[in-house]
Amino acid sequence: MEYGVASQGALLAAxxxxxRRPRLPLPAPSIQMQIQNRLCSxxxxxxxxxxxxxxxxxxxxxxxxxxxxxDLDWENLGFGIVQTDYMYIAKCGPDGNFSEGEMVxxxxxxxxxxxxxxxxxxxxxxxxxxxxxxxxxxxLFRPEENALRMQVGAERMCMPAPSVEQxxxxxxxxxxANKRWVPPTGKGSLYIRPLLMGSGAVLGxxxxxxxxxxxxxxPVGNYFKEGxxxxxxxxxxxxxxxxxxxxxxxxxxxxxxxVLMAQKIAKEKGYSDVLYLDAVHKKYLEEVSSCNIFVxxxxxxxxxxxxxxxxxxxxxxxxxxxxxxKGFQDAKDSSEIVTENHCICS
Numbered sequence: 001m002e003y004g005v006a007s008q009g010a011l012l013a014a015x016x017x018x019x020r021r022p023r024l025p026l027p028a029p030s031i032q033m034q035i036q037n038r039l040c041s042x043x044x045x046x047x048x049x050x051x052x053x054x055x056x057x058x059x060x061x062x063x064x065x066x067x068x069x070x071d072l073d074w075e076n077l078g079f080g081i082v083q084t085d086y087m088y089i090a091k092c093g094p095d096g097n098f099s100e101g102e103m104v105x106x107x108x109x110x111x112x113x114x115x116x117x118x119x120x121x122x123x124x125x126x127x128x129x130x131x132x133x134x135x136x137x138x139x140l141f142r143p144e145e146n147a148l149r150m151q152v153g154a155e156r157m158c159m160p161a162p163s164v165e166q167x168x169x170x171x172x173x174x175x176x177a178n179k180r181w182v183p184p185t186g187k188g189s190l191y192i193r194p195l196l197m198g199s200g201a202v203l204g205x206x207x208x209x210x211x212x213x214x215x216x217x218x219p220v221g222n223y224f225k226e227g228x229x230x231x232x233x234x235x236x237x238x239x240x241x242x243x244x245x246x247x248x249x250x251x252x253x254x255x256x257x258x259v260l261m262a263q264k265i266a267k268e269k270g271y272s273d274v275l276y277l278d279a280v281h282k283k284y285l286e287e288v289s290s291c292n293i294f295v296x297x298x299x300x301x302x303x304x305x306x307x308x309x310x311x312x313x314x315x316x317x318x319x320x321x322x323x324x325x326k327g328f329q330d331a332k333d334s335s336e337i338v339t340e341n342h343c344i345c346s
Contacts, residue, residue: 011031021031032221042070045140047130047172069329070180074187077221086177088170088215091199097158099176103177105217116208121254123197124153127187130175130217132182138175140192144169145314153250157194158207167194174215181219197253206288230235233288236262240279240284248309255311259289277311292316302331 066085083106088099126146147167154161162170171192175182182190194215198208225261239262241255242248248255252291262274275293280282285304287293292313294303301323306312324330 004046013257029044031297045168047138047140047144047175055080066117066180068180072181072219074183077183077188077219079191079222080183082217082218083222084178084181084217084219086174088174088177090162090166090170090213091213092160092213093113096167097295098160098162098211098213099306101166101173101213103173109212109214111199113317114201114203116200116202117253119202120198120205121252122159122208123195123253124150124251125160125196125253126150126192126194126251127196128171128192129220130182132185134185136334138179138182140171140175141315142318143171144345146194147169147315149251149312150194153252156247156334157252159198159211161196162213168196168214170215174217178217181217188219188221190217192217232270233275234266234269234271234274235277236266237277238262239274239276239280240277241289243279244308246309248305249311251311256289265290286310294319296328298330299328301328 072082084346086103087106088101088103089109090098091099111118126149128141128143128146131141133139144164144167147162147164150167151161151164160166171194175192178190191213194213196211196213198210199212200208200210201206213289239259241259255309259276260276262276266272266274273289275288276286278286285293285295287310288303292303292315294301294308294316296302301320303316303320304310
């Protein structure tokens with residue numbers, strides 16, 4: 001099967017759902033363009049590129065404005081870390097209230113060896129992007145959804161979370177402080193990584209007494225080396241990304257270390273990534289290592305249901321909204337998308 005990237009957070013496929021070694025071609029270009037164009041206009045947040053100022057629950061400290069341009073090869077931008085100028089940090093003590101955040105130079109942070117995140121994996125992360133338009137403006141895509149998802153994850157992990165207002169304001173501040181790193185139109189995006197972690201020292205298994213909220217950014221190109229071309233996935237039935245009752249439905253750091261072995265094996269065999277099956281029946285599609293997946297058959301769009309093992313992707317939610325508005329029908333029960341193959345390839 002071949003799967004095409006609809007956007008960073010989801011894969012979109014079109015093909016029959018059964019049969020030996022099915023081959024899933026991409027949707028017609030017109031359908032892809034309709035979805036992409038609609039996604040670009042959904043709840044985009046325009047950032048004012050004037051200097052950062054106090055807004056809502058957080059405040060940035062003064063920082064030195066850097067030159068407008070950076071020496072970076074925008075034409076060959078990959079998906080890797082590029083050291084930018086500033087990052088955002090806020091702390092939360094036992095009272096559950098986050099401090100006013102501040103912008104500090106990008107660099108290492110100090111953690112106790114007995115911090116909750118290092119010893120027990122008490123941590124969450126989010127991922128979103130900023131884009132530059134042709135007229136130089138900077139857009140964010142639905143950052144409030146990332147804020148709400150972090151709150152849900154924090155509750156599951158027994159952590160306090162910043163308010164939606166503070167989260168969105170912190171994202172704005174971080175992007176504007178690093179605005180010279182936002183790629184030119186069509187050359188990539190500025191990846192935004194919010195982190196929430198138990199930074200306080202613990203020894204026994206318990207929630208940490210202190211928490212740190214950090215946001216850093218990096219300019220990136222396409223996640224997959226194939227770009228927007230079809231990618232090759234292998235279906236994995238030995239390793240599982242998540243199990244019922246676990247934390248597969250929240251963006252906890254522990255969910256992703258478990259996929260590294262399967263992903264390493266897949267890439268050694270020439271595949272782009274891994275498509276995981278459910279851990280109980282080992283036959284229903286779940287999701288790829290880093291994103292949700294869709295299957296399109298005619299005008300019916302299907303994606304595995306959110307039942308505790310699949311991350312409720314923001315791109316996933318947006319694609320469903322756009323697809324339904326374009327006349328696609330939602331499958332009645334998308335939880336039982338079955339594969340009869342263990343190899344998805346071109």
